[in-house]
Amino acid sequence: xxxxxxxxxxxxxxxxxxxxxxxxxxxxxxxxxxxxxxxxxxxxxxxxxxxxxxxxxxxxxxxxxxxxxxxxxxxxxxxxxxxxxxxxxxxxxxxxxxxxxxxxxxxxxxxxxxxxxxxxxxxxxxxxxxxxxxxxxxxxxxxxxxxxxxxxxxxxxxxxxxxxxxxxxxxxxxxxxxxxxxxxxxxxxxxxxxxxxxxxxxxxxxxxxxxxxxxxxxxxxxxxxxxxxxxxxxxxxxxxxxxxxxxxxxxxxxxxxxxxxxxxxxxxxxxxxxxxxxxxxxxxxxxxxxxxxxxxxxxxxxxxxxxxxxxxxxxxxxxxxxxxxxxxxxxxxxxxxxxxxxxxxxxxxxxxxxxxxxxxxxxxxxxxxxxxxxxxxxxxxxxxxxx
Amino acid sequence: xxxxxxxxxxxxxxxxxxxxxxxxxxxxxxxxxxxxxxxxxxxxxxxxxxxxxxxxxxxxxxxxxxxxxxxxxxxxxxxxxxxxxxxxxxxxxxxxxxxxxxxxxxxxxxxxxxxxxxxxxxxxxxxxxxxxxxxxxxxxxxxxxxxxxxxxxxxxxxxxxxxxxxxxxxxxxxxxxxxxxxxxxxxxxxxxxxxxxxxxxxxxxxxxxxxxxxxxxxxxxxxxxxxxxxxxxxxxxxxxxxxxxxxxxxxxxxxxxxxxxxxxxxxxxxxxxxxxxxxxxxxxxxxxxxxxxxxxxxxxxxxxxxxxxxxxxxxxxxxxxxxxxxxxxxxxxx
Ligand SMILES: Cc1ncc(C[n+]2csc(CCOP(=O)(O)OP(=O)(O)O)c2C)c(N)n1
Numbered sequence: 001x002x003x004x005x006x007x008x009x010x011x012x013x014x015x016x017x018x019x020x021x022x023x024x025x026x027x028x029x030x031x032x033x034x035x036x037x038x039x040x041x042x043x044x045x046x047x048x049x050x051x052x053x054x055x056x057x058x059x060x061x062x063x064x065x066x067x068x069x070x071x072x073x074x075x076x077x078x079x080x081x082x083x084x085x086x087x088x089x090x091x092x093x094x095x096x097x098x099x100x101x102x103x104x105x106x107x108x109x110x111x112x113x114x115x116x117x118x119x120x121x122x123x124x125x126x127x128x129x130x131x132x133x134x135x136x137x138x139x140x141x142x143x144x145x146x147x148x149x150x151x152x153x154x155x156x157x158x159x160x161x162x163x164x165x166x167x168x169x170x171x172x173x174x175x176x177x178x179x180x181x182x183x184x185x186x187x188x189x190x191x192x193x194x195x196x197x198x199x200x201x202x203x204x205x206x207x208x209x210x211x212x213x214x215x216x217x218x219x220x221x222x223x224x225x226x227x228x229x230x231x232x233x234x235x236x237x238x239x240x241x242x243x244x245x246x247x248x249x250x251x252x253x254x255x256x257x258x259x260x261x262x263x264x265x266x267x268x269x270x271x272x273x274x275x276x277x278x279x280x281x282x283x284x285x286x287x288x289x290x291x292x293x294x295x296x297x298x299x300x301x302x303x304x305x306x307x308x309x310x311x312x313x314x315x316x317x318x319x320x321x322x323x324x325x326x327x328x329x330x331x332x333x334x335x336x337x338x339x340x341x342x343x344x345x346x347x348x349x350x351x352x353x354x355x356x357x358x359x360x361x362x363x364x365x366x367x368x369x370x371x372x373x374x375x376x377x378x379x380x381x382x383x384x385x386x387x
Numbered sequence: 388x389x390x391x392x393x394x395x396x397x398x399x400x401x402x403x404x405x406x407x408x409x410x411x412x413x414x415x416x417x418x419x420x421x422x423x424x425x426x427x428x429x430x431x432x433x434x435x436x437x438x439x440x441x442x443x444x445x446x447x448x449x450x451x452x453x454x455x456x457x458x459x460x461x462x463x464x465x466x467x468x469x470x471x472x473x474x475x476x477x478x479x480x481x482x483x484x485x486x487x488x489x490x491x492x493x494x495x496x497x498x499x500x501x502x503x504x505x506x507x508x509x510x511x512x513x514x515x516x517x518x519x520x521x522x523x524x525x526x527x528x529x530x531x532x533x534x535x536x537x538x539x540x541x542x543x544x545x546x547x548x549x550x551x552x553x554x555x556x557x558x559x560x561x562x563x564x565x566x567x568x569x570x571x572x573x574x575x576x577x578x579x580x581x582x583x584x585x586x587x588x589x590x591x592x593x594x595x596x597x598x599x600x601x602x603x604x605x606x607x608x609x610x611x612x613x614x615x616x617x618x619x620x621x622x623x624x625x626x627x628x629x630x631x632x633x634x635x636x637x638x639x640x641x642x643x644x645x646x647x648x649x650x651x652x653x654x655x656x657x658x659x660x661x662x663x664x665x666x667x668x669x670x671x672x673x674x675x676x677x678x679x680x681x682x683x684x685x686x687x688x689x690x691x692x693x694x695x696x697x698x699x700x701x702x703x704x705x706x707x708x709x710x711x712x713x714x715x716x717x718x719x720x721x
Contacts, residue, residue, distance in 0.1 A: 077516050077695055106518075128695035131519045146520040147478060148450060178421075181449035183481060211426035212447045284425045343700040350690050357659050361688045365700060368707070 022231055029224035029236040033268045036243040037305045045243050047311050053090060053242040054306060055320045057299045060086035060110045062324035063119065064273075066331050067109070067126075071277040075335050077128045080107040084272030087242035087298035088204045090114050092172055095249040101140045103155040103173035105148065107204075111174060112141050119331045129339040148179040152188035152201065159192075159199040159256075170256045171199045172249070178209020180223050186230075189264065193230040198256035200249065201264045204239060206271035211284035227264035239267030240298040243305075270296075343369060396577055398546045399569040402432045402508075404577055405550035406470065410440050413468065416554060419446040420455055420472030420508075429474055430510060430569050452482035456507065460489050463503040470554055475566075476511040477520035483528070490559045491534030505559045506550070511539075512605045512655050514567040514702055516695040523692055524656030526604075529561045530632050530665070536586055537632040539563035541607035543573035545630060551583040560586065565605035589636035591643060595625035598649035598712055601640055601666055603629040606653045606703060613708040622712060632662055640666070641673040648679040649715040653703055658686030680715040 036042050042050075064083040070076045082089050085107075093114035096102060104111050112122045117139050124133025125144050132143040142158075145151035155173035162169035179185055180203055192199050203223050207214060220226055227234030233255075237248040245267055252263035270293040274281040306312035347354060347362040354362070396404075410416045418433055418440075424447035427434030437445040448455050452473060459469035473479035479486075486507065494502045513522030529537045536558055540546040546564075553560035592607065593614050600610040607628045614624040627643050629636065644650045650670055652663040663684035670682050685703045693701050 077518055124694075125518055128516060128518060129697075130694050146518065147480070178450035181451040181454070183451060183453050209421070209450045210429065211422045211424075212450065216447050217449050279429075283427070339696070341696055343697055346688060346690055346693050346697055346700060355689070357689055365688075 024228050027228045027231070027233045029222055029227075029234040029266070031236075033236045033238040034244050034248055035238045035241050036247055037241045037301050041247075042243060042305055042309075045247070047309075049246065050243060050302065050306055050311060051316075052094065053087075053246060054299075054302050054312065055323065056090040056094065056114050057086045057242060057302060058320040059324040059327055060090055060114065061299060062321075062328045063110060063113060063331070066328040067123065068273070068277065070123075070332070070335050073336075076123060076126045078276050078278060079126055080276045081273040082107055082110050082271075084293065084298070085204055085206055085239065085269045086110060087245050087302075088174075088202065088239045088267045088269055091242055091245035091249055092174060092202055095246060095253050096170070096172055099140070099167070099169050100253070101142065101155070101158055101169065101171045103142045103151045103158075103171060104144050105151065105174050105176060105179065106144050106146045107176065108174045109144065112139070112144065115139055115141060117141060119327065120334050123335065127335070127339070129341055130345075149175055149182035149184040149188070151175075152179075152184055153191065155199050155201075156188050156192045156195070156197050156262075159197040160195050163198055168257060169198065170253050171197075172202060172253065173199060174202050174204065176209060177203060177205040177207070177214055177217055177223060178212065179203075180226065181209075181217055189227065189230040189232065189262070192262035193232045196259070196261035198259070199262045200252040200256055201262065202249065203264065203266045204269055205266050206239075206269050208271055208275070208285070210275045210279065211281075213284075222266055224264060224266035230264075232262045232264060235263060235265045237265060237267050239269030240296050240301060242298055242302050269298075394574065394577065395572040396543055396575045397570050397572050398540070398543050398564075399430055399432050401543045401547040401575060401577075402550055402564065403434055403436070405547045405554070406433060406436060407439065409470070409551055409554040410436065410444060413554075415466060416468045416470060417444050417446070417462065418470050418472070419448050419459065421448060421450055421474050423447060423472050428472060430564075430566065432508075432564075432569075433472065452479060453485055456482040456485040456490065456505075459505050460485060460493070460503060463505050464501060468504045468506075468554060470506040470508065473507060473509045475517075475521050476509055476523040476525050479507070479509050479525065482507075486529075486535070486559075486561075487532050491532045493534075494558065495534060502557050503559050504554075504557050506553045506556075506562050507559065508550075508562045508564060510564045510566040510569075512563075512565050512567060513692060513698050514605065514655075516698070518695065519692070522695075522698065524654070524687065526563060526632060526654075527656055527661050529563075530662055534559065535633060536560040537563065538586055538630060539565060539604035539632070540630065541565065541568065541592075541604055541628050543571070543575045545584070545628075547575070548584045549586065549630060552586050555583070556586060563604060567605050568608070571608070584630075587631045587634035587636055589627050589629045589631070589639040591625060591639065592628045593624070593626040595623040596647060597622040597624055598651065598715055599625045599627055599640075599643045599647045600651050600653055600708065600712075601627050601629065601643075601670070602653040603632065605655055609703065609705060610653050610708060613705045613712075616705055617709060617712060620709070620713075624712065635666075635669065637669060637673060640670060644670050644674045644682075645677040648677055649712075650674075650678075650682045651685055651708065651711045651715070652682065653685045653708055655687045655702055657689040658684050659689045661686050683711045683714060685711045 064081045067079045089110035092111045121133040124130045155171040159171040224234035224236040423433040424437040602610045667682035
């Protein structure tokens with residue numbers, strides 16, 4: 001007897017006790033990315049917020065340019081620029097309260113800086129003097145994460161732990177469009193939804209994962225749609241519209257803080273520069289595509305809104321540029337000093353208590369360095385810092 | 388001996404050529420990974436392949452290492468020979484589940500019915516100034532997993548020959564590419580690249596009588612340099628390039644150590660739990676009565692791979708190798 005022949009044993013539909021948990025409709029993202037600038041909705045936004053966003057965008061753009069220049073001078077090993085994506089970076093930093101946590105990926109130096117991290121400390125990973133040049137607890141910024149999507153489960157765990165402890169803390173995690181294909185992305189979303197963790201996922205869909213366009217990354221109608229299957233709302237937003245990103249993220253953060261659980265936000269933006277300075281984007285995209293996006297520049301969009309409404313004049317723009325210039329000059333100057341490195345630091349933080357093997361290796365290196373120093377004695381200049 | 392026209396080529400070019408020739412010879416060979424198509428891979432090893440063979444055979448996959456290797460398993464089950472690229476050493480870790488739980492043991496668990504001829508190309512090792520997660524030497528994890536072959540070339544010719552052999556192998560091969568040698572040039576005859584060595588043979592790169600340096604991959608050129616420098620001390624070092632960690636060529640290694648009576652194992656990955664421990668044990672087991680001194684290891688420190696500005700203190704260099712050679716109780720030998 002087959003299963004089909006056992007009367008009642010096989011049901012084409014589950015028994016009545018089974019209930020779909022949610023109506024997917026409220027979870028589904030809108031068909032078009034949410035926009036604020038240039039619409040009536042913009043009038044409701046606090047002008048002070050718009051001005052703050054503007055100042056940070058201008059700073060961010062300048063920061064990207066300066067960091068890119070530093071790679072050309074050999075001061076940074078590599079820099080993945082977020083030029084074109086500043087609205088996402090800045091909004092991600094500004095929607096969070098001090099007690100909240102940011103989980104950035106390797107491209108999100110700018111979000112960390114906009115959150116208040118010292119620009120030089122934010123660059124140690126990319127300069128190569130240390131992996132993470134700051135104490136994550138100080139600004140509540142997890143280490144810039146290089147393996148893709150692996151920081152997402154961390155964000156979920158932290159947010160969950162905070163809630164268990166009764167703390168009113170939200171975690172915001174950043175990931176790229178490519179990163180949404182990794183298993184860790186899916187596992188993080190599922191955990192977050194099942195635990196109703198106070199976490200917000202922001203996907204910066206900038207069109208490419210190095211050379212691979214979105215169409216080869218997913219067949220979903222949008223990345224925001226992916227939320228629905230896990231049971232959380234997906235929101236689609238124009239990632240170049242700083243006011244819109246801020247609004248959508250604020251709502252998601254508020255929802256999470258109020259116990260409403262996670263949200264997946266997809267911000268549609270564009271990576272204006274190559275993946276990093278080591279990449280040749282001519283191989284996989286044409287100038288015309290880049291030019292078309294240039295007309296949708298996040299700074300220009302906001303500048304237009306502000307000037308149209310008389311919230312910003314020439315003097316205001318100049319002030320923003322001067323502030324950005326001062327930040328860049330300071331960054332340049334401090335990055336042009338050689339970092340003082342102690343090779344013995346190699347052993348400093350492997351364990352709380354170094355193993356006997358490490359103590360032996362430490363002694364070996366110290367002896368080598370002493371020998372090197374003796375060798376350089378008498379006329380020879382010491383080698384100075386490693387570069 | 389026939390003379391052939393030799394021209395300089397890089398290891399990256401030789402690897403690309405091996406892929407191309409393998410694909411031309413065998414329609415079941417497929418290349419897949421992140422950015423391997425239009426871009427030609429971040430190291431340009433697969434440059435031009437997508438144009439020549441089309442997207443069905445040279446595929447830019449979604450960004451998911453477990454997915455890349457997991458789908459390769461299914462493709463191999465159905466008769467294809469996937470060659471997958473992991474972009475960097477540390478980014479292969481998401482695929483470990485597939486590698487260890489399935490790729491390595493499918494032949495065994497199916498009593499030989501379902502072998503998986505998959506080649507997993509992994510650029511590995513440091514010395515290129517890469518940021519965190521771009522410099523790991525992960526070979527110890529791979530060699531600890533039964534069912535995998537683990538090979539790593541150190542010369543342009545071997546890069547070609549070993550990759551051809553790996554793709555032709557009916558067993559899964561982890562093909563470790565020393566990324567700091569990608570741009571190293573050798574003279575090599577690309578028009579007659581027929582030297583396809585079977586996997587599992589070490590080669591003596593330099594003959595000597597005083598001691599044997601046993602090494603592989605990125606440390607081979609360092610050992611060659613050390614051997615040259617050692618001449619000033621009156622030491623005549625032999626250098627054995629393993630080329631294959633699994634299978635391990637006990638014969639070539641033992642023969643060398645028996646001749647010289649002294650051995651130092653050199654590699655970049657950490658010494659504790661690293662390949663050097665296994666190699667030293669094997670040498671000791673086989674050559675105990677020939678040894679004039681304990682087998683020494685010169686390895687990377689047992690620390691997470693350091694930031695680039697400090698990596699020169701971590702990587703085994705010529706001085707550290709010569710120090711070890713000096714510690715082989717040298718005076719004992721006349
Ligand atoms: C697990 C993992 N695999 C591969 C890489 C190599 N890699 C670095 S960035 C990148 C593309 C990422 O694209 P996306 O997630 O869209 O972010 P974007 O760079 O566009 O900001 C790749 C493949 C990595 N860092 N981690």
